[in-house]
Amino acid sequence: MNMIQQKCSHSCQGTSCKCGLCCTQITNFGISRGGTEILRNVDLHIHCGDLTAIIGPNGAGKSTLLKAILGEISHTGELLFLDAQNEGTTRPIIGYVPQKLELDSSSPTSVLDLFAAAYTNIPIWLTISKKVRERVRKGLARVQGEHLINKRLGALSGGELQRVLLALALDPIPHLLLLDEPVSGIDQRGLELFYKTVSLLRENYDLSIILVSHDLNLVAEYANRVAFVNNKTIECVGTPQEVFNDEKVIQTFGLDWSKHYQKDEKDEKDRVDNAHLV
Ligand SMILES: Nc1ncnc2c1ncn2[C@@H]1O[C@H](COP(=O)(O)OP(=O)(O)OP(=O)(O)O)[C@@H](O)[C@H]1O
Ligand SMILES: [Mg+2]
Numbered sequence: 001m002n003m004i005q006q007k008c009s010h011s012c013q014g015t016s017c018k019c020g021l022c023c024t025q026i027t028n029f030g031i032s033r034g035g036t037e038i039l040r041n042v043d044l045h046i047h048c049g050d051l052t053a054i055i056g057p058n059g060a061g062k063s064t065l066l067k068a069i070l071g072e073i074s075h076t077g078e079l080l081f082l083d084a085q086n087e088g089t090t091r092p093i094i095g096y097v098p099q100k101l102e103l104d105s106s107s108p109t110s111v112l113d114l115f116a117a118a119y120t121n122i123p124i125w126l127t128i129s130k131k132v133r134e135r136v137r138k139g140l141a142r143v144q145g146e147h148l149i150n151k152r153l154g155a156l157s158g159g160e161l162q163r164v165l166l167a168l169a170l171d172p173i174p175h176l177l178l179l180d181e182p183v184s185g186i187d188q189r190g191l192e193l194f195y196k197t198v199s200l201l202r203e204n205y206d207l208s209i210i211l212v213s214h215d216l217n218l219v220a221e222y223a224n225r226v227a228f229v230n231n232k233t234i235e236c237v238g239t240p241q242e243v244f245n246d247e248k249v250i251q252t253f254g255l256d257w258s259k260h261y262q263k264d265e266k267d268e269k270d271r272v273d274n275a276h277l278v
Contacts, residue, residue: 021081021092021175023047024069024208028077031061031068038064041233042077046225048175051202051209053219055243056229057252062212063099065229066178069210070096081175092176095169097162099180099212105154111164112136112149118168139167143197158182159190166194170201177201179211191215195222216253220244228252 029042039061046052054062068075071091081092115136116128133149140146143163148156156164162182169177179198186194195218202209213219219226219240226243227234236246243249 023082025080030076046208048208049206051223052225053223054212054227060229062229093174095174095177097165097169097179109153139171143167159186177207177209181213
């Protein structure tokens, strides 16, 4: 099921592609860290409007892959960003929400301070203008987090911090959004809210989103493509239905989704309810 394509076959043509970035094409990617090979022969092709979930066991290399796409760590192979005419674009705007962030819980820095520092490069102890405050408020409203504006960063819950970081990653609206879901610390309601928000953003802005996830229920519900990272590579990629029925995925997660996918769409909820949190 691995996909290698030289040309983008996406249906968006010319100006109908709202986002400016038609696809992200990764070919024969390899990543080593500290002399150890982490990933090899990785091929992945992501269209605008796609929500691609990256799944796989702990330590498989999911976060490493996002960091390489982000340009934080080096890689071999090719990473191309193509516009709707299949012409390489200059580096797109990439929004990134990391899996974890080391925060000093006693620091007085507030959410507003964090945004102001990101927008203006001015020292955070200077007065924050009304204009900046309004921009922060609007940014937080995108993730239903307006009420968090004056909270100290160290006082945010895991889910709140994740929403704040998402708001930060969305200003300016990126071409490509990379989300590394925290492995722990977020309750199911918080996770669902996060997925719903991401899903709405995808529809509204035609964003390309790559989301690392450990929650197969939510992946099945919200992602339209899934890539399974295992044994140092992407072992399969396709629709959720294709990937969750792949023998290697079933073996890794101990799931048998096949019966659920044979049912009518109205039984979709049953299928989702049968997955395990991994
Ligand atoms: N800076 C580093 N130097 C050396 N090895 C590293 C470094 N960062 C990560 N690794 C190793 O790379 C492998 C992949 O790590 P990565 O964080 O990408 O896994 P992951 O799939 O995101 O796991 P998880 O599901 O636990 O978040 C691990 O074996 C990890 O120990
Ligand atoms: Mg990770």
